[in-house]
Amino acid sequence: xxxxxxxxxxxxxxxxxxxxxxxxxxxxxxxxxxxxxxxxxxxxxxxxxxxxxxxxxxxxxxxxxxxxxxxxxxxxxxxxxxxxxxxxxxxxxxxxxxxxxxxxxxxxxxxxxxxxxxxxxxxxxxxxxxxxxxxxxxxxxxxxxxxxxxxxxxxxxxxxxxxxxxxxxxxxxxxxxxxxxxxxxxxxxxxxxxxxxxxxxxxxxxxxxxxxxxxxxxxxxxxxxxxxxxxxxxxxxxxxxxxxxxxxxxx
Amino acid sequence: xxxxxxxxxxxxxxxxxxxxxxxxxxxxxxxxxxxxxxxxxxxxxxxxxxxxxxxxxxxxxxxxxxxxxxxxxxxxxxxxxxxxxxxxxxxxxxxxxxxxxxxxxxxxxxxxxxxxxxxxxxxxxxxxxxxxxxxxxxxxxx
Numbered sequence: 001x002x003x004x005x006x007x008x009x010x011x012x013x014x015x016x017x018x019x020x021x022x023x024x025x026x027x028x029x030x031x032x033x034x035x036x037x038x039x040x041x042x043x044x045x046x047x048x049x050x051x052x053x054x055x056x057x058x059x060x061x062x063x064x065x066x067x068x069x070x071x072x073x074x075x076x077x078x079x080x081x082x083x084x085x086x087x088x089x090x091x092x093x094x095x096x097x098x099x100x101x102x103x104x105x106x107x108x109x110x111x112x113x114x115x116x117x118x119x120x121x122x123x124x125x126x127x128x129x130x131x132x133x134x135x136x137x138x139x140x141x142x143x144x145x146x147x148x149x150x151x152x153x154x155x156x157x158x159x160x161x162x163x164x165x166x167x168x169x170x171x172x173x174x175x176x177x178x179x180x181x182x183x184x185x186x187x188x189x190x191x192x193x194x195x196x197x198x199x200x201x202x203x204x205x206x207x208x209x210x211x212x213x214x215x216x217x218x219x220x221x222x223x224x225x226x227x228x229x230x231x232x233x234x235x236x237x238x239x240x241x242x243x244x245x246x247x248x249x250x251x
Numbered sequence: 252x253x254x255x256x257x258x259x260x261x262x263x264x265x266x267x268x269x270x271x272x273x274x275x276x277x278x279x280x281x282x283x284x285x286x287x288x289x290x291x292x293x294x295x296x297x298x299x300x301x302x303x304x305x306x307x308x309x310x311x312x313x314x315x316x317x318x319x320x321x322x323x324x325x326x327x328x329x330x331x332x333x334x335x336x337x338x339x340x341x342x343x344x345x346x347x348x349x350x351x352x353x354x355x356x357x358x359x360x361x362x363x364x365x366x367x368x369x370x371x372x373x374x375x376x377x378x379x380x381x382x383x384x385x386x387x388x389x390x391x392x393x
Contacts, residue, residue: 005287049290056277057270076281078290090286112273123318137319145320155312158319188275198276228272234280 003081004028004045006062007232008073008091008098011039015069022062023055030062033084035091038098041066042087045080063232071106073098074232101237107203109230112187113213115173115195117166121222126161133157166194169223173197173216180205180212185235198235206230 004023009016011034021027024046033040041062049055059077066072081087091098127133136154140146146154173195178184180201187196201209210227217225278292 005284008282051278051290051292053270056274060270060273060277074281076279076283076289077277078292079282079284079287080290081284081287086286090284110276112276114272120318120322123315124322127319127322133319137316137322140316141320146316151316152309152312154319155314155316158315159311162315185280188279196275198280226272231273231276232281234273234276237280237282 001083002045003033003042003084003087004049005075005079005081005087006030006041006043006059007066007075008102009039009041009066009070010099010102011035011037013039013066013070013072015066017041017062017065020062020065021058023049023058025054027058033087033091035088036095038091038095040087040091041072042081042084049078049080051077067109067230067232071102071108072232073101073105073237074234076234101239104239105200105233105236108182108200108233108236109203109206110198110233110235111181111201111206111209111227111229112198112231112235113173113177113195114187114193114226114228115169115223116193117162117169118222118224122162122165123158125222126158126165130157130161133161165222169220170195172220173223173225176216177209177212180209183236187235200233200236201229 006022016032016039017030018032020030022030022043024043028043028046030041030043033042056077063072063074067074081090127137133154136150136157140150140154143150145151174184174197177197177199181199182202182205183200185198185200187198189196199209213225213227217223283289
């Protein structure tokens with residue numbers, strides 16, 4: 001029977017999840033494997049496990065529960081070991097590394113921040129800031145909307161301005177929030193956001209962090225900012241947080 | 252003790268409303284141990300569609316142009332449209348009627364997708380995101 005692994009914690013973790021349902025249908029009960037100072041949160045792995053909504057949610061829920069009681073290193077979804085012994089072997093082999101990561105992340109949570117433009121508001125902004133766009137728009141309006149070429153020209157100019165604004169807002173957002181976070185990690189791209197960034201935030205600084213998000217919302221009313229957290233530190237399990245936004249590519 | 256506003260606790264509490272927003276973290280971040288295998292993520296590609304790629308397309312240009320013609324600079328970014336704007340809109344829809352062809356039809360489809368994606372971010376409680384819905388639909392087909 002192969003073993004599904006949710007995360008790794010210290011065996012001294014005060015509230016490791018028990019009597020919880022994990023992945024699979026019916027949900028496989030969550031168990032704890034202990035090896036020295038480390039513990040793995042696991043369950044049996046169902047046959048033919050796929051990234052279905054219910055299973056993704058189970059993975060996240062088990063880790064949230066565990067994370068609420070103490071620091072946990074979350075596994076990426078879908079990690080399956082051949083059996084329990086293979087899990088405890090890995091814990092034994094890499095104990096020092098995992099213990100170091102647990103210490104580094106102790107008392108900290110991940111907050112993921114995604115921002116997108118409120119379309120009408122950002123169009124309003126780029127128009128009010130660009131005499132060129134205003135002139136083009138006014139000319140089109142007087143021409144009953146303008147012909148195809150004129151509309152295309154206006155739209156292209158606006159789109160370029162919106163893209164510049166996206167880049168600018170992404171930098172602003174990151175700068176404003178990295179000041180109150182301990183580490184920053186750019187989230188995976190290509191999901192339709194102008195910014196998708198995770199921040200590692202100390203428990204004691206959570207209110208400060210959320211207040212900083214509010215400040216960004218106020219200073220950038222054309223942005224829709226969504227915050228998810230506290231989360232298990234998915235983006236910070238490995239050392240080496242990503243570089244600050246202004247750092248160029250290294251040679 | 253940390254106090255987190257209720258609407259932001261969803262992700263941490265494991266509520267399904269926050270799942271879409273943290274999906275890519277669950278799938279693309281987190282600890283990987285090379286001694287373990289990872290289940291196949293086949294079927295999840297649909298989540299990778301980028302809404303923003305449409306920004307640099309003819310459809311978007313036309314849509315932006317129309318939106319700009321409708322915008323009332325005096326009214327402020329998030330206020331209800333004033334009377335001059337309404338007049339503008341009537342003129343505008345007249346022009347649209349004349350020029351409406353295959354292209355502007357496509358532009359409206361994109362516009363609809365864009366609008367939906369944006370509204371998902373604003374509605375409270377949040378409806379299930381469009382992409383997550385697609386993923387769920389996929390599951391149900393299995």
